[in-house]
Structure formats: C-alpha cells, structure tokens
Amino acid sequence: MDYKAIAQQSAEQVLAYNQDLSGWKVVKTSKKVTVSSKASKLFQGNLYRIEGVIPELPAHLSDFLYKSEHRVSWDKSLKAFNMIHKIDSDTLICHTITQSFAMGSISPRDFIDLVHIKHQDGNMDIISTRSVEFPGYPPTSHYIRGYNHPTGYVCSPLKENPAYSKLVVFVQTEMKGKLLASVIEKSMPSNLVSFFLNVKDGLKIHKAPIPALRSHHSMHSAVHKKK
Template identity: 70%
Template sequence: MCEPVYKAGTGYEIALMTPPEYVPAHLMLHHQKKVTVSSKASKKFHGNLYRVEGIFPESTCKLSDFLYKPENRVTWDKSLKVYNMVDKIDSDTFICHTITQSFAMGSISPRDFIDLVYFKRFQGNMNVISSRSVDFPAYPPSSNYIRGYNHACGYVCSPLQENPAHSKLVMFVQTDMRGKLSPSITEATMPSNLISFILNAKDGIKTYKAASGHGRHHGGHSSFLKKK
C-alpha cells in the first residue's frame, strides 16, 4: 500500500501511497451518494485499513490543492475542531497537529494527532498526499486528549478516465484511536464518518471556489503553505 522513502533533511521516513490499481481489493462496506467505503484488516495494527472512493467535478490539480492546504481545513472538515500546521519542512512537506470532534454520541472522545504530510506528483497527472503520525517534541501528548496514531494513509487524486476534467479521489485510512475503546465502536462509526468527509469536502471546495472568485486558484499547492 505504501513505499517507505527517507526524505533527506527532514529526519523522517515518508510513507508514499501506492496508486490505487496496485492495492488489493477490500471488502465492500458501504455505497452511499456515489461514495464507496471498503475495508480489510490492517497489517500495521489491530484494526482496519479503510479505502474510500468518490468522484469530484474538479480537476486533479484543484482537488489536491484544496485537500493539501491547511488554512481552512476546519471550515469544511466537520470531523475536526483543530488543524494547525506546526512545522513547515519544505513546499511539499509539513507537520500538522489535529484535534478531532467526539463521535458516536460521545462514545468516542476527541483525539489529537501529530502527522507528517507529504505531497508528490506522479506521471499521468496523478497527485498523492501521504501522511502518517510522527513524534514531534514541540507537541508532546497532553492529559487533555488521548493521542491517536495514523499509520500510513492519504489521498490519491487522478483524472477520471471518462471525463479528465473531473477527478477520482481514493482515500486510505488506518487510524489507531488508542485509549480504552472497543474496536466494534470504531468499526461501526468509521464508514459513515468517511462518507461524511467526502461529502463535506465536496461542499467545501464549492464554497472555496465561490469565495475565491468563481474558481480562480493559485498556480501551485506550495503557495498555500506559509510558516506560522
């Protein structure tokens, strides 16, 4: 599913996502509003690797740009209450601190995560945004939240074959929520949460386009990353 690469100068190993055609088939869980969620047992932890697919009426460049930039993530991603870039390594790589909302009517309390995020372009206009949790001394675990862990995950954005002006998004998630949480609760809530993420992203990119002048975008993803 991913290819480990040590990126010089970062001190971190980057786990690059594998394009979706090379990922073994998952067990179908849900298909709702043209969003498909499937899963299989993760090889990284005692939990599931989820695969989510959705179609966006946006170019691959615009979609990956929107998903990559951290500034307005919490305005559209309703699963999060905090998403901050805490260290910009270069134009393609940054470290973020996120805090989730509670889920399942409070059965899953908020978690926080420290993730390394990496953007890479491939041939065929395919863009991949990879991420995984890392240790970052400036943001140690606190007593306020349970520190979760994201094993190699991310987004694969590629042109839709029958309509290259639109994009296919394939998202991989393998999140260890940690804490005293029954796996059955996570498995019961994760599919609907992932579908909501795709639907929220579709609404969010529409709102962003309207606010930025009917779809005018900057030329590249790196322009959105500014040191805070």
C-alpha cells in the same frame, strides 16, 4: 528523525495501497461513495479505502486537500488543524484535533502528522499522512494521542472526463485509549462517507485558482470524553 525520508516512504505506501485491488470488502455505499476495508498489516485494526468522483480538476482538488487554511471550516470531523512546522514546499508537520463521534462514544483525539504531497505522471497527486513525534508537542492530559499509520489521498483525472477527479482516500487510524474495536468498525464507514461529502461541499465554498507551480506541473505531465 529524517522526516523527508519518512514522507517519501509514506507516499510510496499510499500508492501501493491504491494499486492493490485484492482483499477489499465493501462495507458501505452511499451517495455514490464506496467504503471498503481489510485488516491492516500495521496494527490491530482496519485499513479503509474510500472512493468516488469529485467534480473538480485534480490539481485544484489536491491543492484544496493539502492546504490547511480552510480545513476546519469544511471538515466537520475536526475542531483544529494547524501547521506547526514547514519542512519544504511539499512537506509539513501538522497538529490535528478531532471532534468526538459515534454519538460521543469516541472522544476527541489529537495527532501530530507528517503531511506530504507527491506529484506523479499523468496529473496524479498523492497526499500522504503519517503520525510522527515532534519536539514541543508531547501528548497532554487534554486529549488521547492517536496515531495515523500511512494514510492519504490519491487524486487523479477521471478517465471519462479529465475535468473531474477520481478521489481515493486511505485511512488506518489507531485511536488508542480503551475503545472496543466493534465501536470503531461500526461508526467509521459512515464517518468516512461524511468526510467525502464534506470535501464536495467545501470545494463549492472555497474555489481557488491553481498556483503557478501547479500549472507548470500540469503542463509538464501533459507532455475525542476519554475512553
């Protein structure tokens, strides 16, 4: 499996989602976070778009979202998040286990995801995620194995204040199992707002300097119970 090619394709797909402003329907607004959705073209479910402002530099924000060291400590939707293979400095394969949600009606799921960060001009970073198969990590009886179609984050400087970031998140997760679509559609928007707020809270706790590699990039740009 050509993981690097898949990673590039996923990043391009997330960028295309970010540029496509047509057909979105706002399904929830709360605490300055907006969640929109439209039918996914890849499975029988929704593609979600979550956007808002994060009071942090884009380079800090993308490093924070890309690195897994503290993920479970701030992301309350997860019970485990582990890197299981490093392909290169910008591309990882991770195993994720989610918490149950929707008052327990959606049981924990696990995912094997290819995660990739792509640096764009203008200090924009794209962090893409897509589920893949990986030797040694087949589905087990402990969790339903979910599937993430191209999903990810777009971090860019806020035009009004470049020290702040505009964060746009795209989610199109196939939960698998025997869930009714209505259960997912009812619970997902609130969960996505909660995730966004968790990012803000996590950044306050885990402040970290920009690594040397990222500093150079910035300078260059300037010139789930089973059911």
